Amino acid sequence: MAAVKETVQSVAELERYKHGFVTEIEQELAPKGLSAETVRYISAQKNEPEWMLQWRLEAFERWQALEQPHWARVDFPEIDYQDAYYYAAPKTKAGPKSLDEVDPELLATYEKLGIPLKEQAVLAGVEGAPRYAVDAVFDSVSVVTTFKKELAEAGVIFCSMSEAIREHPELVRQYLGSVVPVSDNFFACLNSAVFSDGSFVYVPPGVRCPMELSTYFRINAAESGQFERTLIIADKGAYVSYLEGCTAPMRDENQMHAAVVELVALEDAEIKYSTVQNWYPGDAEGKGGIYNFVTKRADCRGDRSKVSWTQVETGSAITWKYPSCVLRGEGSSGEFYSIAITNNRQQADTGTKMIHLGANTRSRIISKGISAGHSSNTYRGLVSAHPKAKGARNFTQCDSLLIGKDCGAHTTPYIEARNASAKFEHEATTTRLSEDQLFYAMQRGLSQEEAVQLLVNGFVKDVLQELPMEFAVEAQKLVAISLEGSVG
């Protein structure tokens, strides 16, 4: 299988964390710490309208009354929220109009990451290769969005959130915070106050977005947090597939990433959202790494709408993330496919919520957790059916794979059926990567590393095949790299 070969090669070629470099670039930082002044500073930096500033200030007010949640199975020192920068931007002319105006250092960074920002380069690529439009977010701001013209012709709006606030205020005001309310939770509330940038997508009624959309998030600045905000709206009968990738330099201190992603699917619309998360996980002793506190939620607002989350989580020191679906529309459906890998001292508490509100709603959860080293990996999920959700159906499968003897896997499902016609199925397994399987594969000629990869790839296959092709290959590489040195 080509992908296995690819995996093996990539492991040989790559160092442990190839995205660990720092880009030397002049940057604009907000004053350290968090106050109403910081919020005003950020809003002013972005030339935001008054309503946006007020929205932020309100969020900040509410945030001050909230407490950081402690229920997740993750352990980390108290965070001093005053000891961080809440806004970092590369110093360039405001809003580059074209690639020529973007700092060459930045372009070099994305080139190093293998992300095509030059449309010509993409177009000149392999014949028949799928094209995808990219929005690149560097620290707090979006630096460039590609293929805008072609998308505009189809009526699709794909731009940075800052631009959307200026250019499409009516859409932003209508939908921002409508899926994840300002004070939904501590981290979402913090994000609402200080979010810097992110992507905005609007697909008009009946339009099938002509290409994959993707955003690459990069944290570069030291001691800074990244708080991006993404809003995707698929109007009636629209379809869009969206991918996000994340990387950060290796730094000894922890950096915070608290994003909010809101998806809105109207009648008969479909959104497919895929994530390959590879934030710096910290070193083997658990020093450094990203704290990833993310709120992702989809509102299947329209009848027969459909949202599918696929995530490959390999990075971050701490992951706290539950991409969810509110199945409001009649006959709407939600899917969650997840691979979460923890190695060394990483801790992940991740899963999903499927809230069945409408009749005949369906959901499907396939979660594959892999723990190695001294890591801890928890699946936490909620499936609930409300009284009106007649005939709601859910199928959940949670599989955990343990590699080595010092790691932990935990499954914490919450199931609430408040009407008798709901049908929920839950299957869970925990297995250890068996010596028998390893020996069997090695007897046939695979090295230990190759054997682990083959077996792990087999374990996660159900989820990998949900990813768009080119991301599946990338994800497969990541799986291999994340587990390097985990056996033997």
Add this chain to the structure above:
Amino acid sequence: MLSIENLHVSVADKPILKGLSLAVPSGEVHAVMGPNGAGKSTLSYALAGRPGYEVTAGSATLNGDDLTALDPSERAAKGVFLSFQYPTEIPGVPALTFIRTALNAQRKARGEGEIAAPDFLRLARAKAGELKIDFEMLKRPLNVGFSGGEKKRMEILQMAMLAPKLAILDETDSGLDIDALRIVSEGVNAMRGPDCSMLVITHYQRLLDYIRPDKVHVLAAGRIVASGGPELALQLEREGYDKYVAKTEGVPA
């Protein structure tokens, strides 16, 4: 040529093989028979390099290469193949993918290029046909939900695809009905050739009606206690292992 001299193997510090010597020239098929607990499976695992099977003395070489110094995948690349008594299930990995990955890993270790996809598929189709394996089955995860007989056929298919220099068949007849036994044996017989030494480990004579050995050895209490031609197997079938078990009692480790 497989050459084993004075091999001592311990499992969890318990000596199991106690000075086993055996030579299987290339092109020959030797059967190793013996009672339960004699060390038959230990011999096959020790030759394949399974972790936990510690060689404490003696040697095992294949065509001059010291096997005991190599890890299991290196031995495989040198041509060691073990047909498992209980083949392991490999969830999520289609049989074809597994075999191709293994074949290419061996070729790479030997400094050969990868096999071209069409060549591989042609080979797989031909060999599967010979073993009466439905090609569609090769697209399913290896051994997952396969019957005992299907698993054994899949072992022989892998052997045919990997073309080993030393083929060890560990109790390949167990769990096979008579038709499957015939098909598997035909597959094994097709592998006989001047470059391959075969070691057929079995408890019963039955398999040897189909795979005619050049020599038969009796393994008891960790050593080869008798060797002879095919007639020895028939004699064992009639008389049982009692006299060998009795003979080895009190032999010091």
